[in-house]
Amino acid sequence: MRRKISLLVIVVLAAAAAIIDYGCSRNGNLDDIDRDDSVSFDLNDPKIKERLGEDDGYAFAILYGADIHGSLETCG
Amino acid sequence: MGGLARRVSYIKAFKHRSNIEVPTLLVDAGNLFTDDRYAADQLPAEVMTKNKWVVKGYGDFRHDAANISYVDLPYIAELLKKDGYSKRVEEYPFIERLVSANIQPMDDQHRAPVPYVVREITLKRGAAGEKLRVGIVGFSESKPAAIAGNSKQDVYAGFRINDPYESAKKILPELKKKSDFIIALAYMDVSSAQRLATENPDIDTIIGARQSNTMDEPQHFNRATIVYAYNQTKYLGELRIYVKGDRSIENQLNRYVALDSIIPDDQVATDLVTAAHTEFTNQQSETAQASSATTKPAALLEPAESPYIGEETCAGCHQKEAQIWDKTRHAHAMATLQKKNEQFDNECVRCHVVGYQRGGFQSLYTTPQFANVQCEECHGPGRQHASNPGKGYGFMATPVGCMQCHKEPNDPDFNFAVYWPKIKH
Numbered sequence: 001m002r003r004k005i006s007l008l009v010i011v012v013l014a015a016a017a018a019i020i021d022y023g024c025s026r027n028g029n030l031d032d033i034d035r036d037d038s039v040s041f042d043l044n045d046p047k048i049k050e051r052l053g054e055d056d057g058y059a060f061a062i063l064y065g066a067d068i069h070g071s072l073e074t075c076g
Numbered sequence: 077m078g079g080l081a082r083r084v085s086y087i088k089a090f091k092h093r094s095n096i097e098v099p100t101l102l103v104d105a106g107n108l109f110t111d112d113r114y115a116a117d118q119l120p121a122e123v124m125t126k127n128k129w130v131v132k133g134y135g136d137f138r139h140d141a142a143n144i145s146y147v148d149l150p151y152i153a154e155l156l157k158k159d160g161y162s163k164r165v166e167e168y169p170f171i172e173r174l175v176s177a178n179i180q181p182m183d184d185q186h187r188a189p190v191p192y193v194v195r196e197i198t199l200k201r202g203a204a205g206e207k208l209r210v211g212i213v214g215f216s217e218s219k220p221a222a223i224a225g226n227s228k229q230d231v232y233a234g235f236r237i238n239d240p241y242e243s244a245k246k247i248l249p250e251l252k253k254k255s256d257f258i259i260a261l262a263y264m265d266v267s268s269a270q271r272l273a274t275e276n277p278d279i280d281t282i283i284g285a286r287q288s289n290t291m292d293e294p295q296h297f298n299r300a301t302i303v304y305a306y307n308q309t310k311y312l313g314e315l316r317i318y319v320k321g322d323r324s325i326e327n328q329l330n331r332y333v334a335l336d337s338i339i340p341d342d343q344v345a346t347d348l349v350t351a352a353h354t355e356f357t358n359q360q361s362e363t364a365q366a367s368s369a370t371t372k373p374a375a376l377l378e379p380a381e382s383p384y385i386g387e388e389t390c391a392g393c394h395q396k397e398a399q400i401w402d403k404t405r406h407a408h409a410m411a412t413l414q415k416k417n418e419q420f421d422n423e424c425v426r427c428h429v430v431g432y433q434r435g436g437f438q439s440l441y442t443t444p445q446f447a448n449v450q451c452e453e454c455h456g457p458g459r460q461h462a463s464n465p466g467k468g469y470g471f472m473a474t475p476v477g478c479m480q481c482h483k484e485p486n487d488p489d490f491n492f493a494v495y496w497p498k499i500k501h
Binding site for chain 2: 037038039040041043047048051052053055056057058059060061062063064065066067068069070071072073074075
């Protein structure tokens with residue numbers, strides 16, 4: 001009986017691990033995201049969608065800026 | 077517009093929109109640190125603090141690389157000191173992602189910056205499953221001459237700025253062996269970036285910067301696409317790369333994303349910016365208080381020393397205009413900064429006072445009489461006019477004069493026809 005319970009626990013844990021792994025691999029490319037990369041606003045908000053533009057199949061993206069001159073925030 | 081908190085928020089949204097299957101690189105083309113009031117080989121303590129938080133912020137939010145421009149050198153000299161370097165890198169790993177292929181220290185007390193970094197990404201689209209090595213290399217032009225007509229400075233803050241074209245020819249063959257795609261971060265004008273692309277066919281993308289407030293279409297020289305970053309990153313540049321099945325580059329499309337109030341602030345980044353702001357402001361306040369003990373306030377200057385007289389003196393003759401002004405937002409411009417605890421940030425202060433760095437406002441401790449956007453900020457210094465009143469003083473070209481501060485990135489809604497009636501006098 002004890003062996004059966006142990007086996008059941010192992011099966012449940014394995015299944016849980018598989019589900020978690022599936023969830024991650026579906027998102028993929030984990031090396032490119034941070035643990036706190038969650039978004040707290042609605043990505044389907046029309047204004048946000050307009051800013052994001054269409055996902056037209058690009059393979060990778062370079063986001064860039066410059067000239068912040070020591071300021072992590074801007075005035076006003 | 078702009079700011080780290082909105083930038084981070086957009087980047088997260090951008091990644092999630094494509095189900096996090098599109099690798100995204102984040103880079104800065106230079107001038108990320110301030111060299112304000114650099115003198116005698118030293119940056120003031122509060123300026124050091126400001127820069128320190130940039131290193132932390134860029135590291136925490138996973139910037140892949142940043143280019144070292146000539147502006148950055150005074151603080152780079154602190155970061156690349158051999159003494160304590162390992163400990164510094166342990167605390168701020170981002171230091172090792174600051175790149176330059178044409179800047180070298182002039183002594184043996186400093187390390188040379190790394191010329192490039194290589195990031196490996198795994199493609200999920202185009203050549204799905206393939207890895208792509210992206211090399212990111214940095215170049216800077218020399219420091220422009222302080223006085224027009226003089227030659228540029230090749231030496232600044234103990235570093236030599238070598239010829240970027242010669243440096244590129246030396247370093248790019250080496251980088252090409254380690255990369256499939258080369259990004260050159262270039263702090264230089266457009267014609268110099270064009271030359272860099274023309275002379276170096278291995279470069280795939282040039283991301284340039286030089287306090288640009290325009291958003292031109294990308295240019296193409298050899299195989300390189302040239303784009304320019306927007307000043308202060310008020311618009312975030314977004315370059316999309318399309319890859320064919322054989323891993324060759326099919327196309328590069330560029331767009332700029334307005335980081336305005338539509339993009340919510342990211343809370344984690346906001347917390348970091350707030351901590352940075354608090355430390356900087358406290359330090360700035362201490363410095364200003366200390367300097368007030370040694371600096372002679374402009375109010376005590378001899379007339380010949382300060383060309384400004386302040387609003388109260390103007391009101392002595394121009395009472396009606398002064399009453400109108402008193403009800404405008406110009407009259408309370410400093411209070412708006414104080415509400416956000418920005419009253420010590422010189423970048424902000426200049427548009428909330430009269431005569432900043434022109435013999436007028438210095439600080440709230442030494443020259444409080446020049447706080448707020450007073451008469452003389454638009455009409456010009458009034459001391460001479462006050463001593464010899466008459467016509468000929470006070471002309472202001474509108475709306476050009478207003479747009480010294482109400483420029484698009486600061487005030488995207490500025491409309492002279494709407495704003496003028498609010499201050500008309």
